[in-house]
Amino acid sequence: MVSKKWRLSLAGRQAWAGRMFLMPFYIGFVAFFAYPLFQSFMLVFQGNVMPRIGGYDAEFVGMANLIHIFTVDLNFTHNMMTTTGQVLWQIPVVLVASIFIALLLNTKFRGRTFVRAVFFLPVIIVTGAVINIMNADSTAAAALSGDVVAAGQIEYTSGIEEFLFSLGLPINFTGRMIIIANSMYNMLWMTGVQVIILLAGLQSISPALYEASAIEGATPWENFFKITLPMMMPIIAVTTVYTIVDSFMDSNNTVMNQILHNARAFNITMAAAMAWTYMVIIAVVLSVIFIMFALANRKLN
């Protein structure tokens, strides 16, 4: 009788087997994610942090930290505005470049294996430190050989700039284009993972679709806009989210550095306040993108 009471149904046994596989994750999620996340949220409103056994003690100070980072700290607001602005125009550039590279790699040509291996190199190499050195060095080399160097960046484009000005385009637009053109090199180094995701997506599109469109006499251009792009929409959404998260968390950006410096100097509560403000901005950008993709999807269907 007792054994029958304890015996579970097949579905129940399946459920417990699943929970068993997830057990490490459950423990880890509580101990190393949910609890620290809660703590860091509380830290935004706390001061006087004192470590103790198994944790720390802190006092409640209300909005003082937030008021401090927005009104007393001279750099934070500025850093955050510039970083957010930079990331916002980086996203489309990186995305378009990744889609372009993925389409390029998806065609058949000689030496494709080698070229693919080369194009995935950014995944392996890209780190803040190495990118810094690459930039500093090319700038130094350019300065030595007499190129135009402004604000620590090489102006590859002074000719284009003059040309655009002579066309009478608005100065804001021209300036933005020049900044994008000058940072194209760095943008390309940010495409590694995105290209992998997009390429996997391109290869999961059934060839039958293209065969059917070839019989109907579609041009490659129509193929791209009528088959490839709609089929790729969910994957482009994933790539966009990845790009946003990745560019906001780039260890070279000024807000990330400021948070790290504050934490290392044991200004824990300030760092927490900055981190949460920053996270709110990331969340806003992500939700806007989500809504945009949801609307685009509805239109396509």
Place this chain on the structure above:
Amino acid sequence: MTADRAKILGNKTAGIILKILRTFFIIGLCYIFLFPLYYFLVTAFQDPLTARNHVVVWIPSHLTLDNIRLAMDLMNFQTALVQTLMVTVFTTLGLLVSCSLAGYGFARFEFREKKLVFIFVILMIIVPPQTIMIPSFINFINFDFLGIMRLTHWLGLTENPSVSLLRNVWVFILPSIFAMGIRAGLFIFIFRQFFTNLPKELEEAARIDGCGAIKTYFRVIVPLTGPAFITVMLFSLVWHWNDSYVSGLLLDGQTMAGQLNRLFSTFTANIAHVYNMMEMRGGLAAGSLLMISPMLVLYIFLQRYFTESIERAGIVG
């Protein structure tokens, strides 16, 4: 008739022009990705005295190991290398086991809270690491995992009720055993995609033959999903090796990436009065080479499996 011929001819020319354009783009992009490597290699082994010579551009004339020695000295190379290797290798092992188990749990079992818990995984991908890192930093000073240390202390088994894990490789290894770490959420996601795509019949056959869930997982599933494990392994190795942010706080920057950052600031701060421009270029190139070469060697051996696993379209599903 002639119109058709003209059209075919036009298509042919367009095809050739497209091919030329494509080749042009491919070569240009290859140059962008390969040139820094070549540059690092040349500058690192080039005598700083000859670097100023404009005749010597592509092929170094005087080879030397001075740059490498200088970079190794300033980067505290041995400690950094051992520390980074320990973090990278053990954390990756931990993540491979724990994340694949979690991914399998999500892919094959039904239970009530599954949808909610999967939202947690997405949350792990989206929440920036610094929010978690800041309180972890204080927690690790007097660390006590779920009260276990206090319990053993109370029972008289350990001398201290807590242990300091700060600047210890365990700050990475311990969470990795429990499927937490740099981008662990993404790894769970990748594993889930791979496992979902496997045919269910294999497991049913195994169950009929009397395999339990765990035995099925280790005997049937793991041997079949080699590409998934290689993909996650490569990503995890690379991201932990290249991380300078989380380790910058929890390991005080005593890793290769942290030391490379330090090398950069040492050089830029002391340029002109301690080191000259050429020494700086050589030293920085040597440091970068030391940093990227282990991952590069690994990539050369593993890239075949890596691109294959993408061919099979497992990541997106």
